[in-house]
Amino acid sequence: MYKDICPFCGVSLVGDKVWDHFYNISKDEAKADTEAAKYGATKEFGHWNRAIAIFDRQCKKTIALECPDCNMRWDK
Numbered sequence: 001m002y003k004d005i006c007p008f009c010g011v012s013l014v015g016d017k018v019w020d021h022f023y024n025i026s027k028d029e030a031k032a033d034t035e036a037a038k039y040g041a042t043k044e045f046g047h048w049n050r051a052i053a054i055f056d057r058q059c060k061k062t063i064a065l066e067c068p069d070c071n072m073r074w075d076k
């Protein structure tokens, strides 16, 4: 599952704010609200997660998550 910190090296996995990402693209608060909502985020709440999803092509699903700093993996 997605975690706020890496269970191995303890680095923060909380990334940039989702809303800010879409606002920076559109410079339009209404559009940022709409796009962020698709990710369950609002102007006040919701960050990207820095963990890298490891996708299994045969299972066609994400099977693990990987820390971008220490490259350790844990089960999804």
Ligand SMILES: [Zn+2]
Pocket: 006, 007, 008, 009, 010, 011, 067, 068, 069, 070, 071, 072
């Ligand atoms: Zn780590």
